[in-house]
Amino acid sequence: MADSGHPGDIARDDAPAFTSKDGSERGEAAANGESSVSGVAVTINRPRHELYAYWRDFGNLATFMLNVEAIEVRDSQRSHWRVSGPNGSYEWDAIVTEDVDGERIGWQAGNSDVPNSGWVSFHEAAPGRGTVVTAVIAYDPPAGILGKLVAKATQQEPAIQARRDLRRFKQLMETGEIATTTPPNREPKS
Amino acid sequence: MRALTWHGKHDVRVDSVPDPEIINPRDAIIKITSTAICGSDLHLYDGYIPTMKAGDILGHEFMGEVVETGPKSTLKKGQRVVVPFVIACGSCYHCSKQQYSGCDNGNPADNQDIEGELWGQVGTALFGYSHMTGGYPGGQAEYVRVPFSDVGPIVIPDGVDDDKVLFLSDILPTGWMAAENADIEEGDIVAVWGCGPVGLFAIQSALLMGAHRVIAIDHFPHRLQLAKGLGAEVLNFEETDIYDALMTMTGGIGPDAVIDSVGLESHGMFVDNIVDQIKASTFLATDRPHALRQAIVACRKGGRVSVPGVYGGMLDKFPFGALMEKGLTLKTGQTHVQRYLPALLSAIMEDKIDTTFLISDRMALEDAPKGYKKFHDEQNVCTKVVLKPDWAKADPAGEA
Numbered sequence: 126m127a128d129s130g131h132p133g134d135i136a137r138d139d140a141p142a143f144t145s146k147d148g149s150e151r152g153e154a155a156a157n158g159e160s161s162v163s164g165v166a167v168t169i170n171r172p173r174h175e176l177y178a179y180w181r182d183f184g185n186l187a188t189f190m191l192n193v194e195a196i197e198v199r200d201s202q203r204s205h206w207r208v209s210g211p212n213g214s215y216e217w218d219a220i221v222t223e224d225v226d227g228e229r230i231g232w233q234a235g236n237s238d239v240p241n242s243g244w245v246s247f248h249e250a251a252p253g254r255g256t257v258v259t260a261v262i263a264y265d266p267p268a269g270i271l272g273k274l275v276a277k278a279t280q281q282e283p284a285i286q287a288r289r290d291l292r293r294f295k296q297l298m299e300t301g302e303i304a305t306t307t308p309p310n311r312e313p314k315s
Numbered sequence: 316m317r318a319l320t321w322h323g324k325h326d327v328r329v330d331s332v333p334d335p336e337i338i339n340p341r342d343a344i345i346k347i348t349s350t351a352i353c354g355s356d357l358h359l360y361d362g363y364i365p366t367m368k369a370g371d372i373l374g375h376e377f378m379g380e381v382v383e384t385g386p387k388s389t390l391k392k393g394q395r396v397v398v399p400f401v402i403a404c405g406s407c408y409h410c411s412k413q414q415y416s417g418c419d420n421g422n423p424a425d426n427q428d429i430e431g432e433l434w435g436q437v438g439t440a441l442f443g444y445s446h447m448t449g450g451y452p453g454g455q456a457e458y459v460r461v462p463f464s465d466v467g468p469i470v471i472p473d474g475v476d477d478d479k480v481l482f483l484s485d486i487l488p489t490g491w492m493a494a495e496n497a498d499i500e501e502g503d504i505v506a507v508w509g510c511g512p513v514g515l516f517a518i519q520s521a522l523l524m525g526a527h528r529v530i531a532i533d534h535f536p537h538r539l540q541l542a543k544g545l546g547a548e549v550l551n552f553e554e555t556d557i558y559d560a561l562m563t564m565t566g567g568i569g570p571d572a573v574i575d576s577v578g579l580e581s582h583g584m585f586v587d588n589i590v591d592q593i594k595a596s597t598f599l600a601t602d603r604p605h606a607l608r609q610a611i612v613a614c615r616k617g618g619r620v621s622v623p624g625v626y627g628g629m630l631d632k633f634p635f636g637a638l639m640e641k642g643l644t645l646k647t648g649q650t651h652v653q654r655y656l657p658a659l660l661s662a663i664m665e666d667k668i669d670t671t672f673l674i675s676d677r678m679a680l681e682d683a684p685k686g687y688k689k690f691h692d693e694q695n696v697c698t699k700v701v702l703k704p705d706w707a708k709a710d711p712a713g714e715a
Contacts, residue, residue: 170408254408285428292424292437300404301387302339304423304440304462306450309338 143261155263156222156233156242162263163284167291170255171298173247174227179298180245181230183219189293189303192286215239240265241283258294262287317704318372318456319683324362325691327684332372335452335460340387343464345398349477350377350454352683352690352700353485354511355625358579359444360687364627366429366446374455375400375442376484378477381468382458389465396468398461399652400485402440402451405466415439416649421462422449433628439649455683457704469656472664478677479663481701482512482670488655490516490576493623496646497572499524506530506561506570506613507547508606510538512673512699513623514576518547519668521574530564532557532606535695541672561613569615577606578624611637622647673699679706 143154143164151162169176179185183204187193194214197205202221207214217237223244224230231244241264248257262283293303320330335344353376358364378397381390390396402421403410409417421440422430429447430438440462443453452459461468471480490513497505505526507514510533518529522545531542532550539549550560561570607622611634614620620643638645662668675698678686686700 168408170406170411289424289427292427295407296404296420296424299406300341300420300463302341302462304421304449305338306423306452307338308336 141259154261156231156244157240157263159240159242159263159265161266161283162261163287164259164261165284165288165291166257166259167295168250168254168257169295169298173249173256176256176258176294176298177227177230177247180247180294181224189297190286190290191293210239217241258291260287260291316457317680318452319374319680319702320369321359321367321371321373322369325360325688327360327373327687329681329683330370332370332456335458337383337385338460339462340385341463341465342385343381343388343390343461343468344383345377345379345396345454345459345461345468346382347377347379347454347457347459347704348395349379349481350374350456350680350702350704351481351484351486352376352455352686352702354513354578355444356687357691358625360691363579364445364447368446371443371445371450372452372456373443374453374459375444376481376486377442377454377459378471378481378484379459381464384464387465390468390470395471395473397471397480397483397656398442398454398459399467399469399488399656400442401467401649401652402442402449402462403466403653404463410466413651413654414648415651415653417651426450441649455680455702457680467653469660471660475664478671478674478701479669480660482516482673483652483656483659483663485650485652486512487516487659487668487670488652489513489623489650490518491520491655491659492648492650493517493574493576493621494520494524494526496619496621496623496648497521497574498619498644498646499526499572501525502527503571504528504530504565505572505574506532506610507542507574507576508532508610509576509578509624510535510542510549511576511694514574515541515545515673515698516670517574517576517621517623518542518545522546523662523667526572530561530570537695538698541698544672557609558613565615569613570618571615572619572621573610573614574621575607575610575624579626579628608632608634611643614641614643616641618643620645623650625649674701676700677706678702679708680704681706681708685709 142150143162145151155162183196183198187196192209194207194209204219206219207216215238217234219232220235222231222233229246233242243262245260250257264283296303316334317329318332319327321327356373381392381394384390401416403415403418404420407419416439418439422437426446426449427437440449442451494517503526505521507517510531518531521529529547531547532552533539534551534553543549680702683702689697690700
């Protein structure tokens with residue numbers, strides 16, 4: 126923030142770091158200094174612990190993360206992921222780096238072509254509204270900024286995926302279904 | 316099955332396409348017995364709406380018989396239902412407040428980005444109205460897949476003709492909600508711009524809600540005649556200065572409530588509208604709000620502005636000063652159809668509301684392209700086209 130020079134004035138506003146226009150402030154949200162950080166929040170009308178529990182059982186994630194080809198849970202901290210990306214499949218191991226029951230899950234990728242880390246948090250929304258689920262993804266795009274632009278154009282950029290995955294998570298939790306016009310096992314028309 | 320598909324500006328065709336299937340547990344498949352062409356379909360026909368793809372099936376006003384149900388549907392095969400044009404899940408925040416057209420969960424996640432970019436948040440899913448609203452195939456067809464079939468469709472009792480209830484799908488609740496949004500009080504004079512189906516139902520609803528007088532504005536003599544038949548006084552904007560007439564007819568006050576049932580393709584031979592058209596064609600502005608401007612300027616101080624007319628993008632030269640300085644209330648939105656269905660069905664069954672007067676044309680689904688052209692070109696005599704999928708195509712030798 127601009128230096129107002131007046132004692133007692135606030136130095137930072139209340140916005141989450143990943144919404145900052147300043148690149149280095151956004152970088153504060155990245156566990157390992159990855160260069161691209163984005164976050165998205167949804168409000169889901171289900172109890173916080175229910176949503177945390179569903180997410181924490183990583184085998185469930187493929188039900189709404191549609192670019193995930195497979196997740197193999199190896200132990201309580203480690204799972205092996207295969208995800209489709211703009212240039213084919215990417216594989217990595219996800220290592221849980223923080224786990225606060227009912228509140229927050231953080232992870233970091235090991236053995237990855239694309240270094241990435243992130244966290245998902247679960248907070249009470251206003252009374253009667255349910256739970257705010259916030260997901261932050263930090264990654265180093267392959268082939269730098271050009272790779273990121275290509276991925277964005279092919280709509281596989283992690284920020285876009287995260288936004289869509291959270292919407293699908295909300296649909297699944299609130300309605301029991303994921304909205305679609307495509308029969309399963311068939312290519313979408315687009 | 317046969318279905319009416321979009322292929323470009325002024326190009327709709329009846330094609331053979333795959334039958335719909337049950338995909339999600341709450342789905343049902345309806346065999347369509349009657350389906351209508353909407354004024355909003357003309358925006359698709361005229362190429363105003365982005366994210367259309369060749370082959371998309373149109374149609375969002377339909378009814379028919381349940382022929383297949385998913386395991387979590389509450390419908391039963393053989394039931395006759397009218398289906399709301401809005402797809403709503405019933406369990407999100409907006410549905411719980413009966414704001415069904417604001418449902419969070421009907422629009423597939425991959426389709427939601429455009430509306431999010433245009434409008435800030437995601438709008439709901441509709442049948443047959445571009446991929447921005449979900450890409451759901453519409454009901455100008457022999458069959459349609461209805462998601463969340465436990466929330467939307469209303470069951471129609473036996474022995475009631477399709478034509479009496481078909482408009483529960485869209486235009487009747489739309490006219491009713493338009494009048495409701497005008498917050499009508501005893502003694503009110505309500506002015507309605509646009510005597511198309513929505514305007515006519517808004518007039519009918521406003522009078523049922525106790526409006527003292529309704530003044531209706533259009534330029535098509537036949538539509539003005541229909542408005543008069545419902546009990547409105549009528550003004551023709553090609554012959555009459557609307558502002559002067561309204562001020563005189565309301566004793567110098569201005570209407571207490573105004574309803575814009577025209578929307579984004581507003582006509583006008585006036586400077587502001589010509590500028591609008593130029594701007595729209597060169598993409599400096601997208602919508603042409605001449606009727607809305609007139610309505611806001613005419614409305615009395617402290618009055619109410621109700622906008623059922625559809626807008627999609629940006630307006631230019633919007634009289635916000637008039638809105639603010641006169642302390643007006645503006646209520647608008649896509650219809651929360653599910654909210655109104657039970658009460659409106661009862662009103663129809665008790666003969667308090669008749670909607671059949673509106674139907675000017677009935678034809679086979681196979682003749683739908685002719686129906687679109689007529690509805691588009693002959694807006695004086697053609698007020699509503701109802702398509703019947705089980706009628707045979709008209710004999711070419713018998714065509715005018």
